[in-house]
Amino acid sequence: MEATIENIALKHQANLEVFSKTLQMLAEHDRDIIVVTSDSRGSGKLVPFSQKFPDQIVEVGIAEQNLVGVSAGLASTGKKVFAVSPACFLTARALEQIKNDVAYSDNPVKLIGISAGVSYGALGSTHHSLHDFAVLRTINNLVIVAPADNFETEQAIRLAAEADFPVYLRFGKKAMELLSEDEKTFEFGKGRIVREGADLTIIATGETVAPALQAAEKLEKESRLTATVVSMHTIKPLDYNLLDEIALSGKPILTVEEHSIYGGLGEACASYLLQAGHRNAFKIIAIPDEYTVTGSQQEIFAHYGISEEGIAATARKLCQG
Amino acid sequence: MSEKELARKSVEYRRKILKYIYLAKAGHTGGSLSCIDILNVLYNHVLNVNAADFSSPDRDRYIQSKGHTVEALYVVLASKGFFPESDLETLCTYQSHYIGHPTRKVRGVEQNTGALGHGLSLSVGTAIAGKLDKKDYRVFTLLGDGELPEGSNWEAALSAAHYKLDNLCAIIDKNNLQISGATSDVCNTDPVDAKFEAFGWSVRHVDGHDFEQLKAAFDAIPFEIGKPSLVIAHTIKGKGISYMESQLKWHHGVPSQEQYSDALQELDVAEESLA
Numbered sequence: 001m002e003a004t005i006e007n008i009a010l011k012h013q014a015n016l017e018v019f020s021k022t023l024q025m026l027a028e029h030d031r032d033i034i035v036v037t038s039d040s041r042g043s044g045k046l047v048p049f050s051q052k053f054p055d056q057i058v059e060v061g062i063a064e065q066n067l068v069g070v071s072a073g074l075a076s077t078g079k080k081v082f083a084v085s086p087a088c089f090l091t092a093r094a095l096e097q098i099k100n101d102v103a104y105s106d107n108p109v110k111l112i113g114i115s116a117g118v119s120y121g122a123l124g125s126t127h128h129s130l131h132d133f134a135v136l137r138t139i140n141n142l143v144i145v146a147p148a149d150n151f152e153t154e155q156a157i158r159l160a161a162e163a164d165f166p167v168y169l170r171f172g173k174k175a176m177e178l179l180s181e182d183e184k185t186f187e188f189g190k191g192r193i194v195r196e197g198a199d200l201t202i203i204a205t206g207e208t209v210a211p212a213l214q215a216a217e218k219l220e221k222e223s224r225l226t227a228t229v230v231s232m233h234t235i236k237p238l239d240y241n242l243l244d245e246i247a248l249s250g251k252p253i254l255t256v257e258e259h260s261i262y263g264g265l266g267e268a269c270a271s272y273l274l275q276a277g278h279r280n281a282f283k284i285i286a287i288p289d290e291y292t293v294t295g296s297q298q299e300i301f302a303h304y305g306i307s308e309e310g311i312a313a314t315a316r317k318l319c320q321g
Numbered sequence: 322m323s324e325k326e327l328a329r330k331s332v333e334y335r336r337k338i339l340k341y342i343y344l345a346k347a348g349h350t351g352g353s354l355s356c357i358d359i360l361n362v363l364y365n366h367v368l369n370v371n372a373a374d375f376s377s378p379d380r381d382r383y384i385q386s387k388g389h390t391v392e393a394l395y396v397v398l399a400s401k402g403f404f405p406e407s408d409l410e411t412l413c414t415y416q417s418h419y420i421g422h423p424t425r426k427v428r429g430v431e432q433n434t435g436a437l438g439h440g441l442s443l444s445v446g447t448a449i450a451g452k453l454d455k456k457d458y459r460v461f462t463l464l465g466d467g468e469l470p471e472g473s474n475w476e477a478a479l480s481a482a483h484y485k486l487d488n489l490c491a492i493i494d495k496n497n498l499q500i501s502g503a504t505s506d507v508c509n510t511d512p513v514d515a516k517f518e519a520f521g522w523s524v525r526h527v528d529g530h531d532f533e534q535l536k537a538a539f540d541a542i543p544f545e546i547g548k549p550s551l552v553i554a555h556t557i558k559g560k561g562i563s564y565m566e567s568q569l570k571w572h573h574g575v576p577s578q579e580q581y582s583d584a585l586q587e588l589d590v591a592e593e594s595l596a
Contacts, residue, residue, distance in 0.1 A: 034453075058449055058484075066442045066476035073446020076432065077378065077454070096436055097473075101443060105425065105433040 011178055015153040015171045016114055020045040022157045023082065027053050033161065034058060034079045038067040044084040044114050064089045068097035072107040080110070080161050087113025087129035087170055088120075095135060102166045103141040110160045111168045116146070117207065117258030118287070119173035121296040129170075130287050133235050134263025136168055143188050146170040146206030148231040149179040155186035156233070163188075172207040172258075174297065179209060179231065191239040197226030200319055201246045204256040205232045205265050207297075208285075208306055212256050215311035223316055238268050240276070247278035252318045254283050256311055258301075261286040283318050285311060322365045324532040325595060330400075331361050332592045335561045336585065337396040337406070343581045345412040347421065351558040351571035352390040355496040355529070356463060359554055360397045362535040363461060372402040375429060381458050382447050384432050386440020387465035387494060388422040389573075395419060395427070403429035438471025440464060441491060445480050448489040448549075459542070460489045467499030469510040475520070478549075482521025487543035490550040491522075494529065496558035500572050514553060522551045529554030562587055 027033040027049070035041075036058045041050050050057045058074070060066045064085050071083035083090070090113050091098065102109045113132060120127035136144050143165060147153040153171070160167045167188075180194040194209065195216050204212035209231045216227040228246070232239065232255075246253060253273070255266040266284030273282065285305055293303045301307050305314060322330070334357050342348030364370075369381045385394055392412070399406040404427065411417035418426040422435030432443050444462040451458050464474065481489055493513065497504050505511065514524045523544035527534040535554070542550045558572070559565030562584045565574075576584060 055453060060476070060480050061483075063473075063476035063479070065438075065473040066445070066480055069439055069442020069473065069477065070446035070449065070480060072432075073443040073448075074450045075446075076443070077447060077450035079450055079453075097439065097442070100433060100436050101439055107432075 011150070012175050013150060014045070014173060014175050015147060015150055016045040016173070018150045018153045019112070019157055019171060020049055022154050024049050024052060026158070026161050027056055030080065031056065032078060032080045034074055034081050036060065036067055036071045036074065036081060036083045038062055038064050038085045040085050040114065043086065044112070046084065064094040065097050068094040068109070068111070069101050071109045072097070072101035072105060075107040075109045082110045082112050084112040084114060086127065087116035087132055088127050091129055091132040091136060091168070098136070098142070099139050103139045106141060106166070108164050108166050110163070111166070113168060113170045115173040116170040117172065118292065118297050118300045121300065122294055124294065125292055128292060130260040130292070132170065133257070133259050133265065137236050137263060137268065141166060142236070143167045144170070144235040145188060145233050146235060147233050148204070148206055148209035149176050151178055152186060152192070152231065152233050159186070159188060170206060174207070177210060179213060189234045189237045189239055191242040192231040192233065193228060194231050195227065195229035197228040199225040199227060200252040200254060200315055201228040201230060201249070202254045202256060202311065202315065203230045203232050203246070203265065203269060205235060206258055208256040208258050211301065211307050212311055214308035215315060218308055218312045219315055225315065225319055227315065232265060235265055235268060238272060240272055243269060243272055244276065247273055247276070247280050250280060252281035254285065254311070254315050254318055256285045256306060258306065259286055261288055281318050281321060283314060285314055327361055327365060327532040329592065329595050330365060331358050332588050332595070334361060334393070334396050334400070336588050338392045339576065339581060339584050341396070341409045341412045342392055343576055344410060345414070346575050347413045348392045348575065349389045349573050350575065351498070351565060351568070352387065352465065352494070352496065353393040354560045354562065354565065355556040355558045356387070356390050356494040357393045358530045358532065358560070359463065359492055359494060359535060360393050362532060362539060364397050364401055366536055367539045368461065369458070372429065375403070379456055379458055382431050382444070382460045384440045384444050384447070384460065384462045385423055385434055386437070386462050387468060388434035391421060391423050394423060394430070398427070398429040401429070437465070437468035438473040441474050441477035441481070444489055444491070445477050445484070445486060448481070448486040449484055451488050452484065452486070458488070461492065463492045463494060465499070466493055466495040466497065466504050466510065466513070467507070469493070469513065470508045478517060478520045478522065481549040485547040486549045487545070487547055490539070490542045490552065492552045492554055494556050495553055496556045498558045498567065498569055498572065502569065517551045521548060523548040524551045524553060526553045526555065529556035530560055561591065
């Protein structure tokens with residue numbers, strides 16, 4: 001059976017559930033699909049996959065460097081390898097393996113960073129990944145994608161499975177809603193407009209697209225400001241054409257991400273826009289450079305203004321100039 | 322290839338290692354000379370790889386974890402016809418693919434290495450793929466004794482035993498020296514055999530410059546069914562050039578013109594003794 005949005009329920013599921021189900025569907029037809037885990041089959045929702053395809057899962061134990069090195073070795077033989085580990089460990093502890101064994105060696109491993117950003121909430125900063133976009137953006141030959149809903153998740157997995165280049169997919173932990181009725185197109189490197197507006201553009205990524213959309217609704221109701229909302233799922237390569245289109249409106253641009261203010265979506269957009277000669281009003285909402293406040297993901301989001309209220313308030317200020 | 326033929330080959334390889342390091346004014350001389358006899362036996366006696374059919378999925382794999390001794394690998398690959406030897410005249414020059422660590426831009430190189438502690442994990446993944454695909458190829462990886470403190474080696478060693486990778490053979494080029502001193506002084510890893518055995522490997526010691534012993538060890542792999550094999554090759558850093566042997570400064574020392582010509586004379590004498 002083809003993995004399609006008709007036969008995978010995409011609403012109200014964590015994207016890891018969609019990840020696991022999509023992989024199972026792909027693996028039915030393709031024995032080269034291999035999942036490599038570092039004691040992460042439970043947290044990666046991969047127990048059903050491991051039961052159905054015991055020969056297509058490789059467990060290395062809690063050893064992320066080996067996870068990535070082994071995955072690169074497997075990929076060098078033509079296997080379609082998904083290396084699954086919490087994003088915090090995968091992209092920090094195994095960074096040298098990502099840089100050398102995957103990207104530099106051009107072994108097309110699909111790196112799956114699960115429970116990314118502050119998904120682990122009160123487990124604290126050891127378990128947060130607020131650095132991953134920044135460090136991975138500096139590594140040549142790596143596509144970086146943070147799906148915003150389960151349509152994007154499913155599409156990203158299918159594209160990644162067939163990609164002959166390395167990809168980092170960044171997944172959250174909580175249930176996701178479908179963000180748009182437009183489920184026709186998804187391409188790496190092409191931002192997805194999930195709402196059209198006239199007064200400003202909110203460019204968000206991953207799990208921050210949902211509160212950005214809520215904020216846009218709020219702005220329209222309460223302030224008569226209509227916002228375009230973009231899911232910039234691909235952080236690299238960044239969709240420069242879309243940024244040009246957005247900037248040419250002359251309207252303010254607000255970026256939102258579950259990442260450090262340094263080196264992520266916001267700075268990537270700012271760098272391009274400035275160098276391309278655009279001078280729109282511009283603001284980044286992200287996690288500031290401080291010891292991250294403790295709390296659940298939702299509480300951390302609210303604390304730093306990554307919420308319906310917070311994004312709407314910042315947008316209003318930005319539009320007022 | 323007989324032991325005598327291999328010995329003659331090694332003289333030729335040593336001459337070329339020194340030639341290209343001398344020309345480039347850069348290279349890891351001591352380690353290239355300590356591992357060259359191992360590479361000689363691998364490429365001329367053991368490995369099922371050839372330049373004409375290098376992309377074959379059934380080929381044996383050789384992954385050089387101690388990437389810095391790439392000069393040894395380059396001269397062997399050139400002699401096996403992977404690329405013209407004259408390419409090595411560009412070693413470490415602007416825009417050359419022949420840089421100071423292996424990259425796949427050089428034909429015959431399996432993996433880009435150079436950062437230490439990577440080759441064993443890459444080899445484990447490649448060996449697992451071989452098992453999954455029920456292929457007969459074997460995976461060989463060469464580690465330096467100085468890189469053993471990298472923790473990733475031990476992560477990989479666990480996985481190799483866990484997956485019963487008897488299609489994997491690691492070789493340690495145990496020359497007992499690393500950039501800042503004796504390995505036993507920098508971070509002692511001995512007894513390395515007992516450590517790997519405890520991790521579930523089957524281990525043999527050889528004189529890494531004795532062709533008969535090297536051939537016999539590689540002919541015997543897997544040493545045990547269901548276990549990865551480890552060959553601990555006892556070697557001499559700078560082997561073959563008297564003033565370089567076991568001298569730390571030759572880790573990445575480059576010979577002067579006089580030293581280079583002395584070295585060539587020593588190699589001529591060695592070759593004559595094999596006539």
